[in-house]
Amino acid sequence: MKTARWLLASLLAPLPLLVSTPAKEQHAARDHYLAYVGTYTTKTASKGIYAFRYDASSGKLVRIGVAAETRDPSWVAVHHNGKFLYAVNEAGKDSMVSAFRIDSTNGKLTLLNQLPALGEDPCYLSFDKTGKYVLVANYSSGNVVVFPIGRNGELGPATANLRDEGKLGPNKERQDGPHAHWIETSAGNRFAYVSDLGLDRVLIYKFDPQSGTLSKPDPGREEAFSATLPPGSGPRHLTFSRDGNFMYVLSEVQSTVTAFANDAREKYRALETVSALPAGFSGRNDAAEIALHPSGKFVYTSNRGSDTIAVFEVEPGGRLRMAADVPTGGKEPRHFSIDPSGNYLLAENQLSDSIVTFRIDQKTGMLTKAGETLDVPSPVCIQFLPLD
Numbered sequence: 001m002k003t004a005r006w007l008l009a010s011l012l013a014p015l016p017l018l019v020s021t022p023a024k025e026q027h028a029a030r031d032h033y034l035a036y037v038g039t040y041t042t043k044t045a046s047k048g049i050y051a052f053r054y055d056a057s058s059g060k061l062v063r064i065g066v067a068a069e070t071r072d073p074s075w076v077a078v079h080h081n082g083k084f085l086y087a088v089n090e091a092g093k094d095s096m097v098s099a100f101r102i103d104s105t106n107g108k109l110t111l112l113n114q115l116p117a118l119g120e121d122p123c124y125l126s127f128d129k130t131g132k133y134v135l136v137a138n139y140s141s142g143n144v145v146v147f148p149i150g151r152n153g154e155l156g157p158a159t160a161n162l163r164d165e166g167k168l169g170p171n172k173e174r175q176d177g178p179h180a181h182w183i184e185t186s187a188g189n190r191f192a193y194v195s196d197l198g199l200d201r202v203l204i205y206k207f208d209p210q211s212g213t214l215s216k217p218d219p220g221r222e223e224a225f226s227a228t229l230p231p232g233s234g235p236r237h238l239t240f241s242r243d244g245n246f247m248y249v250l251s252e253v254q255s256t257v258t259a260f261a262n263d264a265r266e267k268y269r270a271l272e273t274v275s276a277l278p279a280g281f282s283g284r285n286d287a288a289e290i291a292l293h294p295s296g297k298f299v300y301t302s303n304r305g306s307d308t309i310a311v312f313e314v315e316p317g318g319r320l321r322m323a324a325d326v327p328t329g330g331k332e333p334r335h336f337s338i339d340p341s342g343n344y345l346l347a348e349n350q351l352s353d354s355i356v357t358f359r360i361d362q363k364t365g366m367l368t369k370a371g372e373t374l375d376v377p378s379p380v381c382i383q384f385l386p387l388d
Contacts, residue, residue: 030056030340030341030386030387030388031055031056031057031341031388032053032054032055032056032386032387032388033053033054033055033056033339033340033384033385033386033387034051034052034053034054034064034102034104034107034384034385034387035051035052035053035054035061035382035383035384035385036049036050036051036052036067036076036078036085036107036109036382036383036384036385037049037050037051037052037076037348037355037376037379037381037382038073038074038075038076038087038379038380038381038382038383039072039073039074039376039377039378039379039380040072040074040090040350040378040380041070041071041072041073041378042071042072042091044353044377044378045353045377045378046377046378047066047069047377048066048067048068048069048070048071048073049066049067049068049070049073049076049085049087049100049109050063050064050065050066050067050376050379051064051065051066051067051107051108051109052064052107053107054339054384056339056340056341056343056344057341058371059339059343059344059346059357059359059370059371060357060371061346061355061357061374063374064106064107065107067107067108067109068100068108068109068110068111070087070089070098070111071089071091071096072089072090072091073087073088073089073090073098073381074088074089074090074122074123074380074381075087075088075090075122075123075124075125075380075381076381076383077125077126077127077134077383078102078383078384078385079127079131079149079153080127080131081131082102082104082385082386083101083102083153084099084100084101084102084112084149084153085099085100085102085109085383086098086099086100086125086134086155087100087125088117088122088123088124088125088136089114089117089122090121090122090123090139091121092120092121092140093120095116095117095119095120095121095122095138096114096115096116096117097114097115097116097117097122097125097134097136097147097155098111098113098114099111099112099113099114099149099153099154099155100112100153101153102385104385104387112152112153112154112155113154113155114155115147115155115157115158117136117138117145118138118143118145118158118161119136119138119140119141119142119143119145119161120138120139120140120141121138121139121140121141122136122137122138122139123137123138123139123181124136124137124181124182124183124237125137125183126183126184126185127149128185128189128207128209128212129185129187129188129189129209130189130209131149132148132149132209132212133146133147133148133149133159133209133212134146134147134148134149134155135183135184135185135192136183137180137181137182137183137194137195138180139179139180139181139197140179141163142163142164142177142178142179142180142196142198143161143162143163143164143178143180144160144161144162144164144180144183144192144194144205144214145158145160145161146158146159146160146161146207146212146213146214147159148212159211159212159213160212160213160214162205162214162215162216163178164178164180164194164196164198164199164203165178165199165216166178166196166199166201166203166226167199168198168199169198169199169200169231169232169233169234169253170231170232171232171234171253174197174198174234174253175197175198175199175200175232175234175253176198177198178196178198178199179196179197179198179199180194180195180196180197181195181196181197181235181236181237181252182194182195182236182237182238183195185207185209186204186207187244189207189209190206190207190209191204191205191206191207191225192204192205192206192207192214193238195235195236195237195238195249196235197234197235197236197252197253198234200228200229200230200231200232200233200234200235201226201227201228201229201235202226202227202229202235202238202247202249202268203225203226204217204225204226204227205217205225225267226268227247227249227260227267227268227270228270229249229251229258229273230251230254230256230258230273232253232254233251233253233254233256233258233273234251234252234253234254235249235250235251235252235258236250236251236252236287236288237249237250237288237289237290238250238290239290239291239292239299240292241292241296241314241318242292242296243296244262245261245262245318246259246260246261246262246271246318247259247260247262247268248260248290248292248299248320249290250276250287250288250289250290250301251287252286252287252288253286254287255275255276255277255285255286255287255303255305256273256274256275256276256287257273257274257276257290257299257301257312257320258270258272258273259271259272259273259274259318259319259320261318271317271318271319272319272320274312274320274322275322276301276303276310276322277303277306277310277325278306278308278310278325281306283305283306284305285303285304285305285306286303286304286305287301287302287303287304288301288302288303288304288333288334288335289301289302289333289334289335289336291336291337291338292314293338293342293360293365294338294342295342295362296314297313297314297365298311298312298313298314298323298360298365299312299314299320300312300336300338300345300365302328302333302334302335302336302347303325303333304332304333304334304350306325307327307328307330307331307332307333307349308325308326308327308328308333309325309326309328309333309336309345309347309358309367310322310324310325311323311324311325311326311365311366311367313365323364323365323366324366324367326358326366326367328347328349328356329347329349329354329356329369329373330347330349330351330352330354330356330373331349331350331351331352332349332350332351332352333347333348333349333350334348334350334379334380334381335348335379335380335381335382336348337382337383337384338360339384340384340386342360342362343359343360343362344357344358344359344360344370345357345358345360345367346358346382348376348379348380348381348382349379350378350379350380351378353375353376353377353378353379354373354374354375354376354379355373355374355376355379355382356369356373356374357369357370357371357374358370
């Protein structure tokens, strides 16, 4: 019992500030970045991963061109050391995970190696806190995999491969099996959080940073190691408050955000579930991305259907208040990114082949279109690499 209490206390310990520097200080410190955009290449004009130069003082992207030709790199991530980029190649049974070396002088990517994803349709990857491992969520097969990173950036044979398990949600079409959609490690690097759309749960696995292995919680303790969403929600992505006291889970199927309190005396406790859709909207919609502003005062989510960015104010006690829904100026905003300065939000409209930049009002969180719309074929993910 003592061990179980220790594990739960470790799990619920506050997360570190994911962005600890105020937006103004970040802006003053760095203005110049490379930006990498992942895309879908199947049945589109895209060639793979695209590189841009980004000026955080103006929010302007300047095209460099194709950084690497690779199949359906739907999610990309720049390594902590700035030397490597990793991508999932979302291609059904032929899905892969790719490692690239970054040339920061021209933005080009050189393929180091490519390994089978050990599952179907990987849609997200991240790094553990040491930067020694890549964690991958395979959507269609519902499993999560860990790959070690070699000294030269190449991927090694998997150290973990677990399939999510649990009661399926009631939506027979979307929840026909487990569907892992997001994975990241906890602040202390001892646990891995997995958002599973098919199970209506955020699962929490034990992670060993020495061996790169994942393991399921002890029998009888599963509920203490997960957060349960309302039936049929279909959780997709999530984010944490800056102090780690709250977790916000975006559900794709029901287009909602559920706020959870990190209560060390119990477990993750649901506070509320709110709609991410504009008032009065009806019709098909799939919620896609969620992000917390560096100030910690605002949460943003994207809608594919209403084609909007929802703006929420974070209230005392962790609850959210819908402040606005802003059209993205295109179709199917599968992803958006708040730039490192916290001054701009970049929305990628997958089906209209565009990236639209919005200025963020630091007092209200409101979005105002800034600059020209950039043409990019089937954009679905954008990541930044600081240059100065």
